[in-house]
Amino acid sequence: MxxxxxxxxxxxxxxxxxxxxxxxxxxxxxxxxxxxxxxxxxxxxxxMDEGQPQKLPIAVVDQDGSFLSRRLCHELSATQGVEVVAVYDNHLQARDAMQRMRIFAFLEIPKGTYNEVLQFRRPTITIYSNNAYLLGGSFSYKNLATMTKLACGAVQREVLRKKGYSEKTIAGLIQPVELDTHPIANPTVxxxxxxxxxxxxxxxxxxxxxxxxxxxxxxxxxxxxxxxxxxxxxxxxxxxxxxxxxxxxxxxxxxxxxxxxxxxxxxxxxxxxxxxxxxxxxxxxxxxxxxxxxxxxxxxxxxxxxxxxxxxxxxxxxxxxxxxxxxxxxxxxxxxxxxxxxxxxxxxxxxxxxxxxxxxxxxxxxxxxxxxxxxxxxxxxxxxxxxxxxxxxxxxxxxxxxxxxxxxxxxxxxxxxxxxx
Amino acid sequence: MSKIYEQLRDVWDVMVMELSRVFHDGGVVILFIVGTLLYPLIFAFVYKNECVRELPIAVVDDSQSVESHRFAHKLDATPEVVVEFECCNIEEARTLMQQRLINGIVYFPKDYGTKVANMETARACLFCDMSSFLYYRSVLSSASAVLLDEMQYIESDRYGRAGMTGESASQMVQPIRIDDVKLYVPNGGFTSFLVPALFVLVLQQTLFLGMCVLYGTSRQERLVRKSIPTHLRQQGLLFRVSVGRALAYFLIYFPMSIINLIVLTRLFNLPHIGNPIHVILFIIPFLLAAIFFCMTVCSFVRHRDSGIVVFIFFSVILIFISGAIWPQSNMPKFWLFFSYIFPSTFGINGFIRINSMGATLDQVKFEYIMLWVQTVLYFFTASGALHILLRFRIGRNASEIV
Known part of the structure; x- marks a missing residue:
């Protein structure tokens, strides 16, 4: 060149x-x-500006219609994670709503739950969550599980109070172990x-x-x-x-x-x-x-x-x-x-x-x-x-x-x- | 009667022409057929293991008590985690975490055993690796399960010491029994939730990219007019061209979608509780809407490969906007309405609900109707785009002659 x-x-x-x-x-x-x-x-x-899904729509199948079930409904609605958008009479309605994607989970409170609680007959309440939508399903399940456990604890506390235990003993009886969770580098999950x-x-x-x-x-x-x-x-x-x-x-x-x-x-x-x-x-x-x-x-x-x-x-x-x-x-x-x-x-x-x-x-x-x-x-x-x-x-x-x-x-x-x- | 016959013949002509155009282009065949089958196979294979199991964790036990040992043993027994290391102090465990050898740390403070013995609330700490959501989920679910079990164990012991035994103790431990039913995907698997959505998206995206190539080539090589039979290159007859072309793509994609959505879901044992007839009835408007949508958008692609280069990232956006991952109820309204532009949004939601959740066609009414609305709407836009394309080319050619 x-x-x-x-x-x-x-x-x-x-x-x-x-x-x-x-x-x-x-x-x-x-x-x-x-x-x-x-x-x-x-x-x-x-x-995703919410970070974690908030106010996920859920439902309650309230066959009991008692003081307890109503209170649970209100308390669920008061949490940040879920919101009760409907209260149904039976399981089929709730499952239909789930298949129509109106709710991600529902809580079923069978008839006579409150009565059985009062009689110490240990009734069963059931959480149904939709895992085909993993995020909505698992987050709403987490909230429902926490709230039902708290309800359980509330019943225990009432009974123990009536039996005359001190608040400190009650706390130890209801919650013997606590787990502090620390998500590293992402504390709010x-x-x-x-x-x-x-x-x-x-x-x-x-x-x-x-x-x-x-x-x-x-x-x-x-x-x-x-x-x-x-x-x-x-x-x-x-x-x-x-x-x-x-x-x-x-x-x-x-x-x-x-x-x-x-x-x-x-x-x-x-x-x-x-x-x-x-x-x-x-x-x-x-x-x-x-x-x-x-x-x-x-x-x-x-x-x-x-x-x-x-x-x-x-x-x-x-x-x-x-x-x-x-x-x-x-x-x-x-x-x-x-x-x-x-x-x-x-x-x-x-x-x-x-x-x-x-x-x-x-x-x-x-x-x-x-x-x-x-x-x-x-x-x-x-x-x-x-x-x-x-x-x-x-x-x-x-x-x-x-x-x-x-x-x-x-x-x-x-x-x-x-x-x- | 003869008019109907004539129309049908025109449609048939266009369809045959389009099919030959597709099968003469190697790139399109790769995308339409190889891509459509390859992606599902890869996804099904990569996500084969469904859940995250046997994650290594470390235990830091300052208390060295019976209770903390029992907790650690129970953790080790869960399917999600394995206690791989037992560290002397939290620093050591921290180093292991930094080296990415473990995904979680459980720490028992010095007073853990004493507090359990003293009937107080004992406290353990859990540190989770947050680099992947599934690590967090597995470690946490394993720890919560053990915590629950341990709580009931200690509680019944404490009630025993308080004078309540047998049935009365269990009445106190759990006055309300809580049952949980995980519907549709009982193991909470990642595969069963994501892969069906990906199967539907793959159908739309391979169709889209293949048509980008097809339409881009015809524009690049100035064959837009040639790709339409001579007697149909007039305004009013372009509807027949649209129908004919759509029929050609439909003939290719209908069997492909049956393979993907019905055969492969059963072959890979993904959720498939839906009625296959409902799935097929749902596929039809989804494919038609997707075809006309792609015909509309691809008309604007001016070059064989530019469509792929510019639009490929949309695949990632579409899976997130569909609501399969981030719930639709929690999307900002703007993005929710934006997602209604794409047939994949309705296709994915409808398919998951019919196939994984056993919904009937009536229960996906909204999606089903919206897909037909899209079909009609995009049919007109596709025909309009073709009309513009032809006029545009005539103008261009004229100016080139001058």
């Missing part, structure tokens, strides 16, 4: 500059995806931090994966201009193309984390800086996996489809909802090829347990290992280029006239942009 040679850094810089210019002039995809991210943040933050801290970065990751696969395929269709710009440096032309996206999505993700841990006050024992490093590495590792996918699957549609399957599965495989330790053995290993799993583990270590430096370094190293995938992908792309004669054409172009090498710059750029949009 007639022009003076650039060093590797300048080659990267040129490639990055080129991509930034392209994105600034044609920001459609990046805008759409950014709007998607913002939409997801707003959606998830507002959808808020549903949000445990879902959002992984699912929102996961959504950003999914977008990064998909857009990287698409961009790279468009580039592979016509790689000459950028390769010429980078003087045949494949590494610089690929990573130079990807780096602006790394930066952009890292900024979005870190801002998102600021919202979660700053504005929403989710627990963060460790350092925000380390978490941000983990996030940037998470984005980089997804881009590396995208490079590998592009290298492995030359057909664009195929790799986008496979990428979509891989990306959506990462939510399941990350193990934030259903723990990986409870998956079948093979699936646990399979889970390790998803960067989201490692991001989730590093988040848990950094934010919830303030883990030791060794642990954090371990997770970050694993995320770094994903970058090896990009080498493999670039190796495969390189081989495909030699096979398709890209390099030969490049050398031929360079050896022919200098103007020819400069001229198509504007032309090819327009064709790339056309194909992009």
């Amino acid at each position: 007639a022009r003076e040679k650039h060093n590797w850094f300048q080659r990267y810089l040129l490639s990055v500059q080129r991509e930034v210019r392209q994105v600034v002039y044609h920001p459609r995809y990046i805008l759409l995806l950014s709007i998607g991210v913002i939409f997801s943040y707003v959606f998830f933050l507002t959808l 808020n549903y949000q931090p445990y879902i959002l801290t992984t699912i929102l970065p996961g959504i950003i990751g999914l977008m990064v994966l998909m857009i990287t696969i698409m961009m790279l395929h468009y580039w592979i269709k016509n790689p000459y201009e950028r390769l010429r710009l980078c003087e045949g440096d494949l590494m610089a032309s690929i990573w130079g193309k990807l780096l602006p996206y790394t930066v952009w999505f890292s900024i979005i993700g870190i801002t998102g984390n600021l919202v979660l841990f700053g504005f929403c006050h989710y627990t963060l024992y460790g350092s925000f800086f380390v978490l941000s490093i983990a996030f940037v590495l998470f984005i980089l590792s997804l881009q590396s996996m995208a490079v590998l996918l592009v290298g492995l699957l030359p057909d664009m549609h195929m790799s986008i489809t496979i990428g979509a399957i891989y990306g959506t599965l990462s939510f399941t495989m990350s193990g934030f909802s259903y723990p990986a330790s409870s998956m079948p053995g093979g699936m646990q290993l399979f889970g390790y090829i998803f960067p989201l799993r490692h991001y989730y583990l590093s988040y848990v270590n950094i934010a919830l347990f303030d883990g030791t430096p060794q642990q954090i370094i371990f997770h970050i190293t694993v995320l770094l290992l994903f970058l090896v995938a990009s080498y493999l992908g670039i190796f495969l792309i390189n081989r495909r280029f030699s096979y398709e004669g890209v390099w030969r054409k490049l050398i031929e172009d360079a050896s022919s006239e200098k103007e020819e090498a400069d001229m198509p710059l504007s032309q090819t750029s327009t064709t790339i942009e056309q194909s992009l949009l």
Whole structure:
């Protein structure tokens, strides 16, 4: 080449500059995806703003109609967790209401309960909860169980008082053991931090994966201009193309984390800086996996489809909802090829347990290992280029006239942009 | 009569054309058939174990009393947790927790045994790992079960010392017996609750992504007009095109949904107490609404792959907005009405209730009617979108000629 040679850094810089210019002039995809991210943040933050479901609709089947059953009804309604929306006469009505999704649980108080209590005949009251809707069912069950136990305790207390025991003895008799529960790092058992801290970065990751696969395929269709710009440096032309996206999505993700841990006050024992490093590495590792996918699957549609399957599965495989330790053995290993799993583990270590430096370094190293995938992908792309004669054409172009090498710059750029949009 | 015949023939022509378009595109076939079957298989396999069992926990026993030992032994005996470590102090257990070797700590203070002996309220502490909701749920349910058992044990002992024995003691320990019945999914399994919802969502999402590819390709390669039989490219006849196309997708997806929602639920032993006929009757409007919804939205996709890239994250949103995870009764009203846009909301709720909860079609009346309303509504929007698409293309072509 007639022009003076650039060093590797300048080659990267040129490639990055080129991509930034392209994105600034044609920001459609990046805008759409950014709007998607913002939409997801707003959606998830507002959808579950209660933290724990409050005032879940439940019913009482009151066949007793006594002082006791009425009082239980009122006391249930007075709790924060559930609200008695209906009082039915029989079981069938309540079950029908449950199947119509009007209630999540119901309490059945059979006829003569109060009488039997007074006669010490130990009546049975039954809690029915709907586990087909796990969250609604289990939260309303928890509230009902607590309230019925309290009712039980109230009866005991009355009887013991009448028998003349002191309040202190009564307390010891009714409640011999107490269990103080301390949910670590989430004292209010808020549903949000445990879902959002992984699912929102996961959504950003999914977008990064998909857009990287698409961009790279468009580039592979016509790689000459950028390769010429980078003087045949494949590494610089690929990573130079990807780096602006790394930066952009890292900024979005870190801002998102600021919202979660700053504005929403989710627990963060460790350092925000380390978490941000983990996030940037998470984005980089997804881009590396995208490079590998592009290298492995030359057909664009195929790799986008496979990428979509891989990306959506990462939510399941990350193990934030259903723990990986409870998956079948093979699936646990399979889970390790998803960067989201490692991001989730590093988040848990950094934010919830303030883990030791060794642990954090371990997770970050694993995320770094994903970058090896990009080498493999670039190796495969390189081989495909030699096979398709890209390099030969490049050398031929360079050896022919200098103007020819400069001229198509504007032309090819327009064709790339056309194909992009 | 001949007019009806003519209409039917037109619909048939469009359907045959659309089917050949689908089966000539490898990407669409992968999404429509391979994707629809692969996802349920993976989900059923990943979530195979239903519950979180045998979680390792640590016990820190400062009291070293008979009572605390008994408590720890009972904990170990529950299916949910295993006492893997017995630590000397809370710091040691904390380190184990930081190393992620345990998911919970039970701590007995020094006076635990003494307080039990003195007929006072003894206190134990439970620390739960909150990194996953299911860890918390398992550890807590195991600890509560043991607590209840232990309370009754100590109580009857105390009543005995207070002079009440036998039946009179049990009358005092539990004046009201509490029975609990967990309906529909007795073990409270994660799989049985989530996977049926995912099965329905997979149907809609693979249909959507496949149609994104199909519609995007025809726009990208300027084949929108060619994909419609020549004599039908006029305004009034586009309804026939919509019906014909929908019929083609329906023919592919109806058997797929029967495999997923009826056969696979039985094969993987997911809840399936519903009447299969009601499930089938419910699938029909769901599929039609989903098809016309996808036809409407996909008309705006201008490029073969951009639809997947831009819309893929919606799968995550749709499962949360459907109410299968976060209860519909606790959603902000805005999101509740927003969720009514998507057929999956009604599809998931209706299917869970018919299939897992044994509801009849009458009990899912609201969902069923809404799906038909959506079908009609999206049928018109799909036809309208097709109309706009054709006019738009004519304009574009004309300008290109100039």
